Amino acid sequence: MLNRPMTTEDDIRAFWEWFAATRERIAENPTANAVVEELDRRVSDLGCPAWEIGPGDQTDWFLALSPDGDPGSLALTRKIVHEAPRLPG
Secondary structure, three states, X not given: XXXXXXXXXXXXXXXXXXXXXXXXXXXXXXXXXXXXXXXHHHHHHHOOOEEEEEOOOOOOOEEEEEOOOOHHHHHHHHHHHHOOOOOOO
């Protein structure tokens, strides 16, 4: 098991600021290798074990974060999701 530094409020804020700033590029092709690799790195850096991106039911697309069945990751995942900004599209 990796010993990761604790995810801070600043880490979470920086992730969502990056996501908001790059959402149009991501939306153009959310399954592009470069997009997938960057999202995977950034979500992993937060300590969130799983994520998914795809077409949304009520929006053009969605990003889902998950603790991937790990009870130890649930609180952090909830905190990251709670801090997500509302974005158009």
